Structures are given as C-alpha cells and as structure tokens.
Amino acid sequence: MPSKPAISYQKVTRSFGSLKAVDHVSLDVAEGEFLAIVGGSGSGKTTLLRLANRLIEADAGTITVEGENVQDVDPVALRRRIGYVFQSGGLFPHLSVADNIGITPRLLGEPANAIAMRVDELLELVQLDRTAHRDRLPEALSGGQRQRVGVARALAARPRIVLMDEPFGALDPLTRDALGDDYHSLHRKLGLTTVMITHDMTEAILLADRIAVMRGGRLLAQGTPAELSNSSEAYVLELLRTPRRQVERLNALLPASGAA
Numbered sequence: 314m315p316s317k318p319a320i321s322y323q324k325v326t327r328s329f330g331s332l333k334a335v336d337h338v339s340l341d342v343a344e345g346e347f348l349a350i351v352g353g354s355g356s357g358k359t360t361l362l363r364l365a366n367r368l369i370e371a372d373a374g375t376i377t378v379e380g381e382n383v384q385d386v387d388p389v390a391l392r393r394r395i396g397y398v399f400q401s402g403g404l405f406p407h408l409s410v411a412d413n414i415g416i417t418p419r420l421l422g423e424p425a426n427a428i429a430m431r432v433d434e435l436l437e438l439v440q441l442d443r444t445a446h447r448d449r450l451p452e453a454l455s456g457g458q459r460q461r462v463g464v465a466r467a468l469a470a471r472p473r474i475v476l477m478d479e480p481f482g483a484l485d486p487l488t489r490d491a492l493g494d495d496y497h498s499l500h501r502k503l504g505l506t507t508v509m510i511t512h513d514m515t516e517a518i519l520l521a522d523r524i525a526v527m528r529g530g531r532l533l534a535q536g537t538p539a540e541l542s543n544s545s546e547a548y549v550l551e552l553l554r555t556p557r558r559q560v561e562r563l564n565a566l567l568p569a570s571g572a573a
C-alpha cells in the first residue's frame with residue numbers, strides 16, 4: 314500500500330440532530346484503489362462520501378485528501394480537484410452536453426478552444442459520438458448516455474480522485490453492466506482513485522478492489538471480497554451471500570439451455 318492514502322477518514326462523526334449519520338468511521342482509500350461502499354438505505358453512505366469533498370462537514374474526526382486536512386483546503390478548490398458523479402447524472406438541463414462537460418474548465422478560466430478540445434477528448438473517452446451528442450440537451454439523451462456525460466464532466470478537470478454516488482443504479486441491467494465495465498477501464502487507464510456507492514453487492518464485487526460495508530452510520534467491515542467472506546458480522550456475510558443466492562434462484566428457474 315502506498316505511504317499516503319488518497320483519502321483518509323480518522324474517527325469521523327457527523328450527526329443530523331440526534332441521529333449519527335456517520336459514527337466514528339476510520340477508513341483509508343489507497344491511491345489507485347477502487348473502493349465500493351455498500352449498505353442499506355440510510356446507513357450513511359452518501360454522508361460518508363460527501364464528507365470527503367466537504368459537501369457535508371464533519372462534527373468530529375479528521376479527513377485528509379492526498380495528505381492534506383480537508384479543513385485546510387478551500388471547499389470549492391477541493392471539489393474541483395475531486396470528480397463527483399451523481400446518481401441521476403446531475404446535469405444542468407438547460408446546458409448542452411458540451412457545456413455541461415466543460416463547466417469546470419470554464420470556471421477554472423481555461424480558454425474556449427482548449428475547453429472545446431477537452432470536451433471532444435472526453436466524449437471519446439466515455440464513448441459518446443461527438444457529432445451526434447455534443448450539442449444535445451440532457452433531455453434528448455438516454456439514462457445511460459446521461460451517466461456517460463456525468464462521468465465525462467467529473468473527469469473534465471483531470472481529477473485524480475472520483476466519488477460516485479450510485480452512478481448506475483437507475484439504469485437497466487445491460488446498460489448498467491456496460492457502463493460499470495467501461496468506467497472500470499477508465500479508472501485503470503487514467504490511474505484514478507474511485508469511491509463508488511452501490512446498493513448492489515454483485516456490482517461491488519465485480520468492480521471494486523475493496524468493499525466498505527456501512528450499517529447505522531458505522532463502518533461494519535472493510536476488505537477485499539475474500540477478506541469480507543471471513544467477517545464475523547452476520548450482516549456482512551448475508552450481503553455477500555446475496556449474489557450467489559440470486560444465481561441459484563435463476564438457475565432453478567431458467568432451463569439450462571435457455572440460460573446459455
């Protein structure tokens with residue numbers, strides 16, 4: 314493991330009223346790692362993710378990004394350094410695909426011709442046809458295409474870290490698989506550090522190097538899928554069993570030849 318984690322949470326707590334949304338969590342994300350955060354609804358996943366780029370502030374504990382305490386970094390500058398992909402794409406509906414992707418470079422004051430070149434490069438990277446998609450509004454895109462634009466926008470300022478909040482959750486299974494695989498390739502190719510929230514343990518196992526399991530604001534377990542399978546937590550074992558149970562049910566329902 315490299316000496317300096319890309320993101321480090323040390324005993325981090327964040328409450329909303331009397332509810333501890335994130336409760337005393339310590340977690341390191343190594344440089345170049347793909348970490349999935351899984352857990353039920355309301356377990357604190359989004360809060361944990363957003364603490365890293367100060368969309369939410371911690372009540373206690375320390376968070377560092379690339380060795381710097383996030384409290385010492387201007388939140389706007391921090392967010393430009395860290396890509397963020399929203400569940401629904403989070404695109405500005407009145408801006409074209411090109412303008413959505415170019416928004417951060419524009420805010421950073423990059424010249425128009427450099428932005429235009431970067432937009433084309435990013436469209437290619439996320440496998441969207443430039444001519445067909447550049448000038449469209451988000452409403453004229455499919456859900457999968459919108460998420461591809463969301464990924465392109467998150468990468469526009471060349472971040473080394475990308476946070477993704479259930480990026481592919483709302484997509485049909487085939488599109489979801491394709492986007493997951495394509496993003497995984499980008500993660501490797503660009504040497505990114507990725508933290509991705511997902512409800513889907515199969516997706517977590519297939520995409521991530523390590524998985525963090527949240528429950529009731531606590532980090533219940535963290536590790537590779539193999540490490541988690543040795544967990545003493547019944548909830549973690551139950552989550553890990555889900556993909557296999559689904560396969561068994563499918564195998565029982567589908568005739569062998571039809572499944573081929």
Ligand SMILES: Nc1ncnc2c1ncn2[C@@H]1O[C@H](COP(=O)(O)OP(=O)(O)OP(=O)(O)O)[C@@H](O)[C@H]1O
Nearest residue numbers: 329332333334352353354355356357358359360361
């Ligand atoms: N701004 C807020 N004000 C009050 N309570 C909040 C706020 N944000 C989150 N919470 C509460 O904190 C807890 C954790 O929320 P969080 O969004 O982090 O969970 P999650 O695991 O991401 O859930 P989901 O999978 O449903 O998105 C929940 O009980 C939620 O209602």
